[in-house]
Amino acid sequence: MDAAVVSNFAAGNPDAVRQVYETFGRLVFAVANRILGNRSLAEEATQQTFVQAWRAAETFDAGRELGPWLATIARRVAIDIHRREARRPTTPIDDASPDDSALITLPPSAEQIYHVWQVREAVDALPNDEREIVRLQHLDHLTHAEIADRLSLPLGTVKSRSYRAHKSLALRLGHLREGLHPGNDPPRTPSSGPGD
Amino acid sequence: MADESTNENRNDRRVAYLTGDSVDAPLDPFDQAELDAMLATLSTESSWADPSPDLGDRIVAEISGLAGNASASQGRMQPRPRGRSHRRGSRSGWIGPALLGAAAAGMIVFAVTRADRVEAPEAAVDATIQLEGTELAPGLTGSAEIDRRESGLWIRLALPGLPRRDDGEFYEAWLRSEDGNGLVPIGTFHEADDVILWAGVAIEDFPILTVTRESVAGPKDPSQGSSGEVVAKGRFTP
Numbered sequence: 001m002d003a004a005v006v007s008n009f010a011a012g013n014p015d016a017v018r019q020v021y022e023t024f025g026r027l028v029f030a031v032a033n034r035i036l037g038n039r040s041l042a043e044e045a046t047q048q049t050f051v052q053a054w055r056a057a058e059t060f061d062a063g064r065e066l067g068p069w070l071a072t073i074a075r076r077v078a079i080d081i082h083r084r085e086a087r088r089p090t091t092p093i094d095d096a097s098p099d100d101s102a103l104i105t106l107p108p109s110a111e112q113i114y115h116v117w118q119v120r121e122a123v124d125a126l127p128n129d130e131r132e133i134v135r136l137q138h139l140d141h142l143t144h145a146e147i148a149d150r151l152s153l154p155l156g157t158v159k160s161r162s163y164r165a166h167k168s169l170a171l172r173l174g175h176l177r178e179g180l181h182p183g184n185d186p187p188r189t190p191s192s193g194p195g196d
Numbered sequence: 197m198a199d200e201s202t203n204e205n206r207n208d209r210r211v212a213y214l215t216g217d218s219v220d221a222p223l224d225p226f227d228q229a230e231l232d233a234m235l236a237t238l239s240t241e242s243s244w245a246d247p248s249p250d251l252g253d254r255i256v257a258e259i260s261g262l263a264g265n266a267s268a269s270q271g272r273m274q275p276r277p278r279g280r281s282h283r284r285g286s287r288s289g290w291i292g293p294a295l296l297g298a299a300a301a302g303m304i305v306f307a308v309t310r311a312d313r314v315e316a317p318e319a320a321v322d323a324t325i326q327l328e329g330t331e332l333a334p335g336l337t338g339s340a341e342i343d344r345r346e347s348g349l350w351i352r353l354a355l356p357g358l359p360r361r362d363d364g365e366f367y368e369a370w371l372r373s374e375d376g377n378g379l380v381p382i383g384t385f386h387e388a389d390d391v392i393l394w395a396g397v398a399i400e401d402f403p404i405l406t407v408t409r410e411s412v413a414g415p416k417d418p419s420q421g422s423s424g425e426v427v428a429k430g431r432f433t434p
Contacts (some may be wrong), residue, residue: 012263014256021252029251033242042242043251050255051262056335059328072331080359119237123244137215138238166214170207173234 003062010057021050024067028074030120031113035078041085045078052077067121068114075113122172130165133158325405327355327430332409336428338388340405349395355388355407355428362386364412370422371395371402378402379422384410403432 001023008016025046032045052073053060060069108116123131136142136150144162148155209223213231223231237243322344329336338355353369361367367388371380380402383393388407395402409425 012259014260017256017259018252021255025252025255026246029245029247030243033245034240037242039245039247042245043247046247046251047255047258051258052335054259054262056329059334069331069334073334076332083363115233116237116243119234120243123238134238135244138235139241139244141239162215163211166211167207169234170210170214170231173230 001066006057006060006062006066009054010060012054017050017054020053020066024070025050026124027067027117027120028070031071031074031117032078032081034113034116035075035108036082036085041081042078045074045081048077048081049074067117071114071117072110075108075110118173119169122169125172126165126168130161130168133161134165134169137162323399323432323434325430325432327353327405327407327428329355329428330426332425333358333427338428340393340430342399342432344399347394349382349397349399351382351393351395351405353385353388353391353393353407358388358407358427360387361409366410366412367427368408368410368422369393370406370408371397371399372404372406373402374404399432400434405430405432 001020005016005019009020028049029042029046032049033039033042036042036045049070053070056073060066123134126134132151133147136147137144142150144158145155147153147162148158151158205221206227209221210227210231212218212220213223213228214235323342325340325342327336327338327340336355336357338353338358340354341352343350351369358367366384366386368384369382369391371382372378378397378401380395380397382395383391385391406426407428408422409427410423413420
């Protein structure tokens with residue numbers, strides 16, 4: 001992102017704030033939603049993330065990428081909100097759904113969060129027609145034939161769009177493999193040096 | 197040319213794996229782990245959800261409002277009062293509630309005495325370390341006042357805004373030597389608005405003060421040491 005935009009963001013310029021939000025807002029929300037599993041709380045976390053980033057923007061090194069920095073803030077904010085919510089008395093645990101985020105005791109690691117960020121970024125970069133096919137295939141678990149039927153498209157068109165979309169995803173996310181080697185500890189966050 | 201062909205085949209296998217088509221040769225385990233992680237993310241509802249359309253407007257409005265308020269009060273980046281003026285501010289914040297509670301219990305004299313014992317005489321402070329938040333606590337600023345005493349270093353830590361940690365989670369402060377080989381724990385706490393710490397080493401030998409996020413661990417657990425999750429850091433300069 002342009003250094004001038006970051007500088008204007010730090011000054012609270014509304015156009016710059018909007019530009020930063022439009023570039024990273026959905027990614028921040030995806031990270032928060034992954035941790036919290038609740039749209040309303042994820043929106044609260046997204047808002048807090050941008051406010052905290054604005055407060056700290058003067059200390060941001062313009063030579064670095066803004067995205068990973070925002071992802072780090074988003075993870076921390078979402079975990080704090082998760083802890084806050086976990087302390088509130090709610091429904092008995094037997095009534096909670098097995099995938100209730102409150103039952104997840106360990107928050108995703110920084111690496112897992114950045115993975116979510118990058119997958120979302122790659123998916124958002126797809127053309128709409130390709131993104132819709134990927135969503136139907138993986139989220140709704142539809143076959144190519146079912147997708148063709150749902151979208152009223154020829155089967156060949158669905159297959160070719162699916163191939164293009166997945167090729168694009170595979171290429172964009174190839175660099176993720178470095179953090180996923182089996183048996184390797186994930187890399188620590190940049191601020192976590194050995195010793196202390 | 198052969199490399200190009202190999203890469204192309206590999207990419208074709210990766211795409212086939214993602215689309216659920218049959219793969220003519222096994223993927224290497226690293227590729228498979230990466231693609232499995234991607235498939236898991238793609239099959240999660242939260243990965244696809246979008247925020248409300250008005251969230252951007254709300255964020256712009258909040259930040260613009262805060263920036264306007266800060267500007268009206270002579271700039272938000274103006275350093276907050278440090279050193280003695282800060283200590284006076286925190287003293288009033290500390291003594292006020294203490295006096296109130298003590299008055300209710302009829303123990304005013306005791307409370308004042310206790311406050312005076314905890315508070316170092318202002319002239320006794322030898323040095324102040326300015327602290328800055330790391331990426332784990334961006335924007336955080338604070339200070340650590342240091343007084344050399346017979347018992348050791350008396351350190352008053354103030355990191356206002358550091359989120360409270362409870363339920364087996366807490367913060368820990370450390371002094372570290374310049375070469376990183378020496379690390380001395382100097383206290384644990386829930387929050388750091390106004391914390392008194394003690395250290396039995398010389399600040400000249402351990403000039404780096406850090407605060408980390410920690411969790412309760414067993415006596416022989418390796419995680420008894422520092423977690424490495426530094427939230428704030430500062431350096432003593434003679």
